[in-house]
Amino acid sequence: MINTVNKSHIRVAQNASGRAMNVPVYHIKGKRPGPKVYIQSSIHGAEVQGNVVIYHLIQWLQNMPISGEIILVPNCNPVGTNIKAGEYTLGRFDPVNGTNWNRGYYYDASEVAEFAKTVTSEESVVSVKQRFRNHWRQAIETKLASPWGLGLAQQLNLRLQQMAVDADYVLDLHNGPVSTRHIYIPEYAKASATLFNFPHCIFIPNVFAGALDEATFCPWWTLTDLLNERDKRQVDFGVEAFTLEMGSQEVIDFDEGEIDATSILSYLTAKGLLPESQLEPANMTRLGVNLSDYKTLFTQWGGMVQYCAKPGQHVKEGELLAKVLNIDELDNEQGSVDITAPCDLIPMLHFPSASVLSGTQLYKCFTNYVTITEKS
């Protein structure tokens, strides 16, 4: 072993039996200084493949020279993982109140604006970075100490965010329902799209909707914009955050996990964490789309659906996406209805059950996508 893994547990909740619910935290500190990385998986309880990816990362990172340090938190939401409803896992939201487990991280644009006022045009990037981190950590602590308490999902999110607040690179490992690999990339870090081995990249703007990647990059992006505009500087804090969607939920696969672990190591290599690693990003076609062109197709019919178009498949306008069985018309030509593509598209994921009500999200699709080149 080249590196020691420091393993601890943090308490994120207490269940109805009064028992602590703990999350394992693996901390690997390199022998040389360098950037900090935070990686977590399974904030949505049924999206479990990231745990296998972290398993491979930990096994490998123990034997690689590291400049910097890496915190890995598998199965970061033990509440979500353990809510079974039938044979499946009801892991995307709190079953008590419907709160999405990935919407309660902290961000406050006015706090950034206030902080910006304390920065002079002479202050070094390193100094600003350190002060801003302290400021943000304090804000999260204050939030956690709210005198009337906080909701479960928000408490969980904030406790995880406390560990991510120091990181330069934050990776949140997710899965789609039935899904092909895709990754969310902040527009200002577009250049990193070619550092991962993801064939599909979604570029997202500086908008906060509660998720960890947004909660990580929005403060830095906003601060950067404020300072650069005000002071005509070109500061770059170098903080990046991504949400990686690594295939389908409710499934783990150790071999597939090696592929994604390799992709992450290639990113970390490019960022200087792994000085002796020779890993390079794969030579592959990567397609990119703006978030506004990443479209959700809802069904207007309730019924039973065959998902004919598979995730990752290129579908032309008018081609068949899905067929809906109509159990009341099995004796005539209305026994099934075709749903076709409203434009050229690539489905990233589809709903995981054949049985749908009207208004169910059938597919999420790339439209108006472009090929990403190294220089994008």
Next chain:
Amino acid sequence: MINTVNKSHIRVAQNASGRAMNVPVYHIKGKRPGPKVYIQSSIHGAEVQGNVVIYHLIQWLQNMPISGEIILVPNCNPVGTNIKAGEYTLGRFDPVNGTNWNRGYYYDASEVAEFAKTVTSEESVVSVKQRFRNHWRQAIETKLASPWGLGLAQQLNLRLQQMAVDADYVLDLHNGPVSTRHIYIPEYAKASATLFNFPHCIFIPNVFAGALDEATFCPWWTLTDLLNERDKRQVDFGVEAFTLEMGSQEVIDFDEGEIDATSILSYLTAKGLLPESQLEPANMTRLGVNLSDYKTLFTQWGGMVQYCAKPGQHVKEGELLAKVLNIDELDNEQGSVDITAPCDLIPMLHFPSASVLSGTQLYKCFTNYVTITEKS
């Protein structure tokens, strides 16, 4: 019968068997002209008492002279009503994705601003009102016709909103978990607090979070403010919308329903709908609170809870609210933990189950409340 009830059904969804899910619409049109009223119940599937209130209203309104017309839509969310999870009803959110059934109504502040530009300072209130309704109805229709479709909850909300968009008075009938009667009142319509027989009134600002009452009053309130500021007018469109919380979920009671139906009739009488009604608001103490003083108390412990303070009870700072049993310490003095009031308060509602995780919303409470007088 003095009035005829026109009964129809609208289709709001299609289930996984491909069957239409319909909602009953009762339309009572008075012999004389007057305001329009829209009343719905059970958008949250487990909050069923409003259906009984509507039952009494319909039975009574058939025999009262009416100036204007009233649309009543009981059980307006058949999806929510029919999702049983165990013996109870999982009615507050879509079980597929966690979407609160009362968060998908339409509002767009920029649309109001655009519309305001078309209003001249000479245009009559009646004319503006009619044009604005047409404009809003059209916007909802456009939304419903989205080429990629819409989510189930939003579709349901918009179809209901289409019926409410013409109304002068909109009442959305809800229940709390274990709850005493309280009502949400927009600040600009504070004077209506004394027209209902609700002992507890929450005054809410001009902020849209997706609910029907907000979707109803935000456009008019915003338009009013824009026009009055710009043109130094004092236009008043007279549109009001309320969310009425009429006791506890999962329960119906015909006798209790008469009380709430009477309260609503007293409001309609005051608004001129019921020219021969002698009903007057009850002579009672009404307490009011600003939304920012309506506090949620979350538990920091998981465990089993006795709710000692009852909804409606006045509790002093430091007095006992709840006790949490600690099953691992039943043999010593830590066998239970006391949760006390952080300030003087009145609980409106508490969580309906003894078994709670940490971060569960135990109580919602009035703090800093005041007594409402007629002239408030």
Next chain:
Amino acid sequence: MINTVNKSHIRVAQNASGRAMNVPVYHIKGKRPGPKVYIQSSIHGAEVQGNVVIYHLIQWLQNMPISGEIILVPNCNPVGTNIKAGEYTLGRFDPVNGTNWNRGYYYDASEVAEFAKTVTSEESVVSVKQRFRNHWRQAIETKLASPWGLGLAQQLNLRLQQMAVDADYVLDLHNGPVSTRHIYIPEYAKASATLFNFPHCIFIPNVFAGALDEATFCPWWTLTDLLNERDKRQVDFGVEAFTLEMGSQEVIDFDEGEIDATSILSYLTAKGLLPESQLEPANMTRLGVNLSDYKTLFTQWGGMVQYCAKPGQHVKEGELLAKVLNIDELDNEQGSVDITAPCDLIPMLHFPSASVLSGTQLYKCFTNYVTITEKS
């Protein structure tokens, strides 16, 4: 403190995060010999009042002289307690497969018959009792060691049964949905009906359906019958087991818990466990019914129900039990349907939600009940 409480934990399951799920076991051993008692609560996760009863029992028993020993296991099913579905607890059955948590205890009539062959007509009751317990304990262990494994509910049940197998008196603490106090008593132990303070007693035959009380008394009852018939003996092993239904689920109440704890102490006093206790059963009317006269009333209508008859109320044939609201007929006399009593009856419990499908169990009722006298 007169007695020491020995507190330990046993592991009954492992959750999807790989964490042990433990159950607390409180063991109080008196200074003098005497019978063994086993008391557990919350095998159905939402039936939590028994945990409070055990709390009071432990607090009191620490200070009372005891002849014998008592094992108390609160919250014995941590899986069931922690499955929230909406605000409530889905605690009666495994959410994965529907298995009732109280149906997997061990019993095998042929094992009893085999064992009976090993008993000679001269063997003492004490000796038979000891050998039979060992035999049964071994059979449970063999079952738990099944080479292909066992289902979760059955594993949980068997691990609890291992602690109960030595006991002379077994009490399983439950709650009904919305319920008044009632108790299940094996017919051969009818005399114990007047030792508890339960107003309603259900006498059950020597039939095994999987529950703990049956799994406890069926072996002894069957063995007794076999030996007494074969050898014309009058052996009496003195083993009794009861299921106590102590009010409504989803609620805990510390004051109510004192009442039930007192009732249990009065039983234990009568059985000689508490030599210095003066507690006597309450002087009260107790009604008894045979299991075949304990009737379930199912609704033929789906709809919203007001439960007019309350648990414990005496209802005459033809009197109103419940009203069903019919949301499609609110404008005419079919707006509600009356459900009346098919015969004279006393409801013990009713369904806890107003919203029911057809075929829902509305009420469980005493019919043909009789007053129990001391000499019954």
Next chain:
Amino acid sequence: MINTVNKSHIRVAQNASGRAMNVPVYHIKGKRPGPKVYIQSSIHGAEVQGNVVIYHLIQWLQNMPISGEIILVPNCNPVGTNIKAGEYTLGRFDPVNGTNWNRGYYYDASEVAEFAKTVTSEESVVSVKQRFRNHWRQAIETKLASPWGLGLAQQLNLRLQQMAVDADYVLDLHNGPVSTRHIYIPEYAKASATLFNFPHCIFIPNVFAGALDEATFCPWWTLTDLLNERDKRQVDFGVEAFTLEMGSQEVIDFDEGEIDATSILSYLTAKGLLPESQLEPANMTRLGVNLSDYKTLFTQWGGMVQYCAKPGQHVKEGELLAKVLNIDELDNEQGSVDITAPCDLIPMLHFPSASVLSGTQLYKCFTNYVTITEKS
């Protein structure tokens, strides 16, 4: 069209909104007399592929000469189909009480014994068959008319059974969780194993556990045995019933449905229903197993599972079946646990989620299986 399809709907339940829940019934009557067939699908709400199979059967049967008649009932359990819990369908049991939707059909061994007494040794098979059917139909009607009502699942089952009671051949179309094709065949009808195109056959004894196939064959099998033993006859009523497991739940596939529809038509051809059909059973290897050798493997670990052995795959004793990830030991060699085959086996199905508690049914497996030959 050669044959007309008579389409009707029967009402099987009423939901909480008071609305009827109907099931479509397709009745195809041939121009010539012959046997009666009853086919239903989706009694378990998530097992939907049978609906597609019925779609193909109806489309084809309209154009084939038929001797006899066929009733087809797709989506026979609209309650189960429409209970979504998260994105999946909670379709195997009633969410209110855990009752398996396929356990409430009617059978009563003592009724068969009573009926047998009314049969003389001279009565013709045709006469006995007709009288027995009438007797059974009447018994089901009496059950349905129970004065205190019946539970929802049982009501549904009995209303379906009323349509099946006249049939000579009953096919109940199911799916497994993640599953390969297999079929349940009563031992006395073993010869029919080679008439379907199912590679895996499970032979089941004359034991009733509540399912439709058992409820269909147990009466006839029992009656046959009674009469043949008593009268030394060789009566054969020719009634057969099967449960067909046609792949995985939560999925429909129109192409796969043609395969299964063909298999069913080949059975019907062999039974004389389709006089002009040339369809013959496929020339394929069929493996058979006695029910006692069809084993369920439960996991003793909770955690996240990769299902390495696929349904249908031949696995040798000691070979890898599954790997369980251990999130607390990702930094050492205990990061995953191997689960191996306890003997030579073929998995038929595995659990559909990676996240399992201890005691979860991981696999169901053929052991001690044999190759079925035509003459078996």
